[in-house]
Amino acid sequence: MNDMTVMDSTVEAQRTKMAAQNVNVYYGDTHAIKDVNVEIEDKTVTAFIGPSGCGKSTFLRCLNRMNDTIDICRVTGDILLEGEDIYDKRVDPVQLRAQVGMVFQKPNPFPKSIYDNVAYGPRIHGLAKNKADLDEIVERSLRRGAIWDEVKDRLQSPGTGLSGGQQQRLCIARAVATEPEVLLMDEPCSALDPIATAQVEELIDELRESYSVVIVTHSMQQAARVSQKTAFFHLGNLVEFGPTGQIFTNPEDPRTESYITGRIG
Amino acid sequence: MPLFWLILIVLVIAAVGYMLGRSRALANAGGDSRELHSLPSYYGWNVALKAMVPTFVLLIVWLLVQPLYVNSVISGMIPANVIDDGSSRGLVMAEVRRAANGLDNAVAQGVMDEEFARNARADFTDVSQVLKDAGQIVTTEVTQPVLRAAQRYRIVNATGYQIMSIVAVVLALAGTLFALRETRALFRARNVVELGIHALLVGAASIAVLTTVGILLSLVFNTWEFFKLYPASDFFFGLNWAPSFSGRGGSSDLGVLPLLWGTFYISIVALAVAVPIGLFAAIYLSEYASPRIRSIAKPLLEILAGIPTIVYGLFALLTVGPLLLKVFGNEGLGWMQAGTAVMTAGLVMGIMLIPFVSSLSDDIINAVPQAMRDGSYGLGATQSETIRQVVIPAALPGIVGAILLAASRAIGETMIVVLGAGAAARLSLNPFEAMTTVTAKIVSQLTGDADFASPEALVAFALGMTLFVLTLCLNIIALYIVRKYREQYE
Numbered sequence: 001m002n003d004m005t006v007m008d009s010t011v012e013a014q015r016t017k018m019a020a021q022n023v024n025v026y027y028g029d030t031h032a033i034k035d036v037n038v039e040i041e042d043k044t045v046t047a048f049i050g051p052s053g054c055g056k057s058t059f060l061r062c063l064n065r066m067n068d069t070i071d072i073c074r075v076t077g078d079i080l081l082e083g084e085d086i087y088d089k090r091v092d093p094v095q096l097r098a099q100v101g102m103v104f105q106k107p108n109p110f111p112k113s114i115y116d117n118v119a120y121g122p123r124i125h126g127l128a129k130n131k132a133d134l135d136e137i138v139e140r141s142l143r144r145g146a147i148w149d150e151v152k153d154r155l156q157s158p159g160t161g162l163s164g165g166q167q168q169r170l171c172i173a174r175a176v177a178t179e180p181e182v183l184l185m186d187e188p189c190s191a192l193d194p195i196a197t198a199q200v201e202e203l204i205d206e207l208r209e210s211y212s213v214v215i216v217t218h219s220m221q222q223a224a225r226v227s228q229k230t231a232f233f234h235l236g237n238l239v240e241f242g243p244t245g246q247i248f249t250n251p252e253d254p255r256t257e258s259y260i261t262g263r264i265g
Numbered sequence: 266m267p268l269f270w271l272i273l274i275v276l277v278i279a280a281v282g283y284m285l286g287r288s289r290a291l292a293n294a295g296g297d298s299r300e301l302h303s304l305p306s307y308y309g310w311n312v313a314l315k316a317m318v319p320t321f322v323l324l325i326v327w328l329l330v331q332p333l334y335v336n337s338v339i340s341g342m343i344p345a346n347v348i349d350d351g352s353s354r355g356l357v358m359a360e361v362r363r364a365a366n367g368l369d370n371a372v373a374q375g376v377m378d379e380e381f382a383r384n385a386r387a388d389f390t391d392v393s394q395v396l397k398d399a400g401q402i403v404t405t406e407v408t409q410p411v412l413r414a415a416q417r418y419r420i421v422n423a424t425g426y427q428i429m430s431i432v433a434v435v436l437a438l439a440g441t442l443f444a445l446r447e448t449r450a451l452f453r454a455r456n457v458v459e460l461g462i463h464a465l466l467v468g469a470a471s472i473a474v475l476t477t478v479g480i481l482l483s484l485v486f487n488t489w490e491f492f493k494l495y496p497a498s499d500f501f502f503g504l505n506w507a508p509s510f511s512g513r514g515g516s517s518d519l520g521v522l523p524l525l526w527g528t529f530y531i532s533i534v535a536l537a538v539a540v541p542i543g544l545f546a547a548i549y550l551s552e553y554a555s556p557r558i559r560s561i562a563k564p565l566l567e568i569l570a571g572i573p574t575i576v577y578g579l580f581a582l583l584t585v586g587p588l589l590l591k592v593f594g595n596e597g598l599g600w601m602q603a604g605t606a607v608m609t610a611g612l613v614m615g616i617m618l619i620p621f622v623s624s625l626s627d628d629i630i631n632a633v634p635q636a637m638r639d640g641s642y643g644l645g646a647t648q649s650e651t652i653r654q655v656v657i658p659a660a661l662p663g664i665v666g667a668i669l670l671a672a673s674r675a676i677g678e679t680m681i682v683v684l685g686a687g688a689a690a691r692l693s694l695n696p697f698e699a700m701t702t703v704t705a706k707i708v709s710q711l712t713g714d715a716d717f718a719s720p721e722a723l724v725a726f727a728l729g730m731t732l733f734v735l736t737l738c739l740n741i742i743a744l745y746i747v748r749k750y751r752e753q754y755e
Contacts, residue, residue, distance in 0.1 A: 069642060098645030108636035111659045120654065121644040171640065178644055 014041035017182060017212040018063060018100075023077035025058055025067070032058050035077075036238045038231055040182070045204060045213045047227035047244065049220060051259065054233040056216045060184050063214065064100035065093040081182070098125055101180035105187040107167030109159035109174075114151050117159040117170060118142060121178035137177055144210075145173025146203045165196020172203060176211075183207060185215040189222065201226050220260055224248050232256045268324075271430050275320050275437045279313040282441040286312030286448050294450040303455035311454040314461045315444035320437045324429070331425045339418045347410045357411065364407050364415035365422075367396040383416055484733065487726035494720040495519055500727060506690035508710065508721045519724050521731060523690040527700035528732075531611045531686060532675035534696060538615025539675075540668055543622025550623070551630040552652055563627070570620040574680040581613035581685030593697050601697035603687070608696045610685035614678055618671045625670065629663030630656060662747045669743035673736040679704040703728050 018040040025033035033055045040046050040063075048056040058067070065086060067073040079086050086096055098121065109117050118138045121127070128134035138155070142148040147169040151162070159170055168188055175183060185204070189197040204226045207213055217223050223230050224244060231241040232253075240247060240256045251257045290308035294300035301308070340358050348357055368382045377385075377395060385392050386409060393407040407415075448454070492500070495517075503520020546566065550559050586604025593601040593608075601608075633656050641651040657664070679702075687699025688709065710725040717723075 064643065066639065066643060069639075094645050094647050096645070097643055102639075102643035104636060104639060104643070106636055108634070108640040110637060110640065110655050120641070120646075124644070124646050124650050124654075174640075175644065 014044050016040070017042040017082070019078075019080045020059075020062075021078040021080070023059070023062065023075065023079060025055070025062060025076075026074045027058075027070075028072040032236055033062070034236045036233075038238060038241055040212055040214055041229065042212045043208055043210070044229055045208050045215060045227040046229040046231065047223035048214065048216045048231050048233060049218075049223045049259075050233035050239075052218070055236045056231075056233045057186050059233070060186055060214060060216050061102075063182070063184055064097045064102055066097070066102065068093050098178045099180055100182045100184060101175035101178060103168070103171050103175050103183065103185045103188050106191050107164055107171050109162070109167050109170050111158065111160060113156045114142075114159045114162070114170060115155040118174050118177050120174060125178060127177075127179065141173040141177035142170075144176050144207070145169045146199065146206070147173060163196070165192050165199060168192060168196065168200055169203060172200070172207075176207070180211065182212045182214065185213065187216050187218060190218060197222075220248070232259060234259070268328075271324070271433055274434060275317060278434070278437045278441055279316040282312035282316045282444065283309035285441070285445055286310075286454075289445060289448045290450065290452070290454070293448070300450050302451050302453050303458075307454040307458050308448050308452070310458045310461075311452075312441055312444040312448065314458065315440040316437045317440075318461070319440055320433050323436055324433055327425075327429045327432075331422070331429070335418060335421050335425065338421060339414050342414050342417060344410060347408070360407075360411055361414045361418055364396070364411055365418040368415060368419060371396060382419070385412070385416075481733075484726055484730050487723055488730045490718075491720060491723035491727045494723065500724070504692060506706070508724070517721055519720065521703070521728065523692045524701065524703045524706050524728070525731070526692050527607070527682075527686070527690065528676055528702040528704075530607050530696065530700060531614065531682060531702060532672060534607060534611025535614035535618055535675045535678075536668065536672060538612055539618035539622050539671055542615075543619045543671075544626055544664065546619065546623040547626035547630060548652060548657075551627050552648065552656070563624075566620050566623055568620075569617070570624070572617075574617065574678060575684075577613050577617050578680040578684035581609050581681055585609050585613055586685065589697075600695070603699060605685060605687035605699045606697045607686055607700050610682050611696070613685055614675055614681050617678070617681065618675060621671045621674060622667055625667035626660070626664050629660045629667065632663070633659045662749070666743045666747045669739050669746075673739045676702075676732065676736055676739070677704060678702075679708060683708065703732050707732075 016039045020036055020038045020040075023033055023036045024031065036059060038046075038059075048060060050056050061067045062075055062079060063086075067075060075087060081096070081100065085091070086100075110120060112120070115138055118141050119128075119134055122134060122137050128137055139148065139152075142151060147166055150166060151170075159167065162170060168191070172183075172185075172188070188204075189200050192200065201222065204213055204215065208228075215223075215226065227244045229242070230244040230247040232239045232247065232251075232255075234255055240251060240253045242252075247256060248260060251260065287305045287309035290301055291298060291305055298305055336358060339361060340354055343354065343357055343361070348354055368377075371377050372379055372382050376398065385395075392412055396407070500519055500521055502522065503518060504522055505518040505520050506523045507518040509517045550563055550566075554562065582604070586606070586609045589606065589609055589612075590601055590604045591597060593599075595602075637655050637659055638651055641655045646654070682702045682705045686701055686705070688701050688705065689699045690706065691698060691700050693700065707725045707728050710722060710728075
């Protein structure tokens with residue numbers, strides 16, 4: 001994978017899928033996210049980069065209200081999905097998470113068979129009419145997760161028995177199975193070796209055809225390789241947001257330049 | 266010399282050795298502790314250990330061996346004609362020891378002087394009367410052979426202890442001197458002390474293991490004795506439990522099945538109470554409760570585990586039994602005859618087991634990684650869906666282990682059964698009837714005045730063995746389940 005290929009590719013404008021307006025996040029007394037405005041486009045990979053502790057993961061977790069499970073976390077401002085505020089009282093966070101799926105830093109397959117892992121979401125949301133339907137969803141999701149060929153003969157063996165890279169692709173297949181509109185990925189490759197990373201990155205690029213993907217990453221090369229839009233976070237501020245090629249070749253803010261050239265981190 | 270003083274002297278020698286060893290090592294290094302191989306205190310400990318360890322080992326061995334030796338010497342002294350019919354050499358020896366003890370105590374009280382104790386003759390003075398006057402317990406008339414043996418016993422014993430004291434002190438001094446001689450700046454005292462600590466820990470561990478083996482062996486041998494007197498097939502397959510209390514045996518029915526049935530029935534009732542309540546409490550505490558509620562509720566629940574089982578027994582006898590009788594007794598549904606029943610004991614035992622199940626399950630549920638829950642929430646699952654489908658399956662091996670542990674507690678429980686379930690051994694399906702368990706019967710078989718060599722008493726060991734094998738199997742199954750599934754859920 002050449003770092004420059006994506007930068008040269010043209011970024012055609014897509015319609016806005018999610019929008020954050022003046023979002024502030026507080027952990028107790030800590031002001032973790034300060035006035036962030038971001039528009040996430042449909043069928044696009046958006047990368048969040050920035051040094052550790054800059055708030056990019058926190059912001060990502062706001063997009064599907066995963067922060068609700070943390071007592072001391074408070075979110076202000078508006079986050080819109082298809083123009084509707086996801087923090088509105090009428091929105092069921094549980095339902096929202098089915099629409100905005102999430103893949104985590106560490107592969108976390110459930111202690112169940114590979115089949116049951118993928119069928120988990122469709123089962124709780126009642127997406128399958130019958131067993132054959134469910135089989136089809138599982139197969140389609142595993143194919144999309146680019147892991148079908150490796151596991152098709154052992155769907156009943158435990159998901160925890162797979163290798164790290166396979167587990168992560170299984171988790172992606174599991175997230176895809178609920179037919180989300182947006183897929184959030186929190187450093188999905190940080191626990192993987194380079195080969196598994198390459199496989200997952202390839203997969204992310206394929207997923208772009210059907211979903212809006214948001215990926216948090218520490219690796220600038222990875223952001224450059226897989227994303228069309230990049231947002232640079234620093235100390236809770238969104239410093240710069242724009243087409244990936246522009247951020248990496250011609251950043252407007254000196255802090256962005258310092259970070260991507262390795263002077264701050 | 267009393268043992269206490271002897272130990273104190275050895276300790277003092279060791280303490281002095283410690284100081285000497287330390288200062289000698291320092292002096293050898295020219296006062297600069299950096300020149301030493303080890304820290305100065307290690308040289309001190311080296312000396313102290315070499316003074317103490319061999320001496321105390323000798324003392325322990327001596328104290329174990331001397332009574333055996335003295336017994337064999339003295340019992341050889343007793344002429345065969347002194348031993349009555351129906352008596353034995355062992356009984357006479359017990360008499361000798363009692364007399365010797367009496368003499369010792371009488372001398373200590375000042376009732377008789379040492380001279381009299383050594384030379385008194387039972388055919389001239391009434392020694393037994395003197396001893397009785399001194400408040401000593403002497404069962405029968407102390408005869409001349411017994412008195413002679415007792416006097417001899419005292420002398421041999423006293424000489425033995427004197428020799429032991431001298432040898433111990435000499436050994437302590439020798440150890441000190443030996444260790445001091447080897448104390449030089451480059452001596453590896455630290456390694457020696459490390460070895461000593463290693464030996465100490467190995468010793469502690471082997472005492473624990475050997476005691477267990479000893480208990481097991483005594484169970485096995487006594488069970489063997491029992492099966493020599495009573496056919497094993499009747500014990501294991503007998504449907505009737507009716508020991509005769511005459512102590513002569515022969516007419517007893519000692520079938521274990523009614524007792525096993527009672528044990529299982531009561532345990533099942535107890536688990537049926539404890540498992541759901543304990544598990545749900547654990548789920549609430551670990552997943553739903555706020556930290557504040559958790560910090561109050563968990564210790565409260567664990568207080569239940571601290572209540573002595575006899576108190577639960579009283580609770581069963583005085584509160585639960587009468588309560589159940591009111592509902593299910595003759596005034597109510599008419600199923601129950603008396604307050605003591607399987608149901609009473611089972612319910613109370615279930616309450617006792619709740620904290621076991623809940624506390625262990627709570628720890629296990631908390632150990633399920635947050636990543637699992639996040640993964641499930643991230644797919645749009647609700648809290649109870651997450652718990653039911655992800656957390657509980659992940660924690661299941663541990664929970665099963667907790668339940669089996671509670672089961673072995675239930676099987677081994679005694680007091681609640683004695684007070685709550687009655688004493689009648691019965692094979693019945695009615696949970697409102699009185700039944701009894703293996704443990705309760707062990708108590709009643711051994712607290713009677715039956716001869717310890719009769720099958721009625723020995724059956725207790727066979728029952729204990731059965732119980733031991735049962736709980737051992739449960740524990741092995743629990744361990745197997747936990748091991749088998751643990752790797753899968755990492």
